Amino acid sequence: MKRVTIKDVAKEAGVSYATVSHVINETRHVEPETEERVKKALKKLDYSPNIMARSLRGGQSKTIGLIVPDTSNLFFAEIARKIEDIGFQQGYSVIIGNSDNDLNKQKNYIDTLIAKNVDGVIFISTGSQELDLEIFPQNKIPIVVADRDMSLEIADVVLLNNKEGGYIATRHLAELGHKKIGCITGPNSLSPSMERVEGYKKALIDFDIIFHSNLIEVGDFQFKGGEQATDKLLKNNPDITAIFVLNDMMAIGAMRAARRHGLVLPDDLSIVGFDNIELSEFITPSLTTIAQPFGEIASIAVRLLIERIQGNWENRKNQRKIFPPKLIIRESTIKRV
């Protein structure tokens, strides 16, 4: 069975295929009676437009690209899900690419997305390298960057106020009376990780808590890295009573390590995470964490992108949307005894 095209429909309805196109797109007036005939033919043949042809002719591909470090990381999985949802509602499908923060893969995906004529791109990267995204504006492809800050020359930017997040997480522990507070970071020198650490340090200062560099261990934003970093942290600081972990996944790894060290949670060790992934509510003890408004971040990202796809976006200034973090107190943090 050959695929039905606009010509088949035209023949069936006895009109030119230009007319069919206009009926489909409601792009010029058509005699009601003719329109009726065309619509009937459309339905009868179960026509669906070939988007590639449409796009080739200069139209939109109705496809957006999403480049993300790794969707098996729960934070990105939830963000990606939301983006896909909202895109779908707006009539866009999404091509997803996991970059693993690998520059080569990233470059590869970028080329692919351009070759496939995506209408726009949402780019999430926690990598520490400078990003070379100019190729998108050069190809007139709008882009929004999420979860890290960057110059507005290139893209719209949406992200959390990470420093503030680090601050309120640490302040919460300080207010509970903790004096020796460790911190498990992400792997990167740039990006959200550093900002959160800055907030942590600022809070320590504000509460007159002494900082030692061995209170910080580097993780990888995954379960395993959180576990390993906690091992080291506890070995180097047996008297620690609280840890601020820079994402929830590592916090779960941290809990495992703490228990292996014979600690009872939360009595012997309070833990604060970051992200508020769905899981954080269901583990035991449930995790005190800093919430990122996933839904809002995703919907603003998509909205900004579509605005620029559909509007004369070259004339509007790029925007930076910064979301406030929110402390969610659960069972994993208690008053220091």
Add this chain to the structure above:
Amino acid sequence: MKRVTIKDVAKEAGVSYATVSHVINETRHVEPETEERVKKALKKLDYSPNIMARSLRGGQSKTIGLIVPDTSNLFFAEIARKIEDIGFQQGYSVIIGNSDNDLNKQKNYIDTLIAKNVDGVIFISTGSQELDLEIFPQNKIPIVVADRDMSLEIADVVLLNNKEGGYIATRHLAELGHKKIGCITGPNSLSPSMERVEGYKKALIDFDIIFHSNLIEVGDFQFKGGEQATDKLLKNNPDITAIFVLNDMMAIGAMRAARRHGLVLPDDLSIVGFDNIELSEFITPSLTTIAQPFGEIASIAVRLLIERIQGNWENRKNQRKIFPPKLIIRESTIKRV
């Protein structure tokens, strides 16, 4: 800056654009010297082909569609990640669609994928409805269905031996001496859920354990549903000592519910999950579960699909690949005391 096309390259190299095309695709012999000139021009202008034009001309779009119930479900997130990985290695990008097991959304995505000329589709659906996938073969789009069985008329099929999985999970509990074993199922009447339950029942029979219908509660394959179902189960069967939960996410919800009921894990209640998502190793107690070979399932699915995309697939018989389940024993199950 306008996008560079094959014509620009031809002009730069001083050849016809047919020749450029042939150089790019290595599709006929070109004088080495000419070839050199073309390649230089290609590089100089940083040409990348417009895949939509190529696809329109009858070629492949190098894009596959993946329809999946919900990537915020960790099982599907891991499968999707693997499929994306392997597809990328083979030069395909993937358009992802979350159906939420909603027939309308599913239909919508199917139309979209066809309109976008995907080369093939991987379809995962735990829904209980009969699927209407004939539209893909009608449009000459190969399809492989994962995680549920169906007629080979339409698609290749890859899935786990779910009944066997349910059996060995339950057998493990029986062998540990448990006599009263609950079961928390998925929401569906068809599909993997039922198969696993059959395995559960068969094991009960083999071990002379009495079955009561109130030993089964229906969940939703999510944290929350597992929690709620466990609440009911424990209320109706205070003397229960073990539960077989049909996926890991619900098992984590089950642990939470059990603790709220004052039970100590695993001493008072043994729990077996299903899937072996990464997380199951990191919670406390770590989860005994039935492993699905994600990587293998994904890679076979992609391989079968690409075989049919590239070969004369209409002549080869569709295949059904069934993977064996594997019991992974961790801390959540112990001998009945």
Add this chain to the structure above:
DNA sequence: CTGAAAGCGCTTACAG
């Protein structure tokens, strides 16, 4: 060995 041309399925000026 290489070029000129047809055609994929559309949209959109251009005519009438």
Add this chain to the structure above:
DNA sequence: CTGAAAGCGCTTACAG
């Protein structure tokens, strides 16, 4: 109000 035709960027017979 509607049709004939150009053209989007490619690939691939058809000529030479």
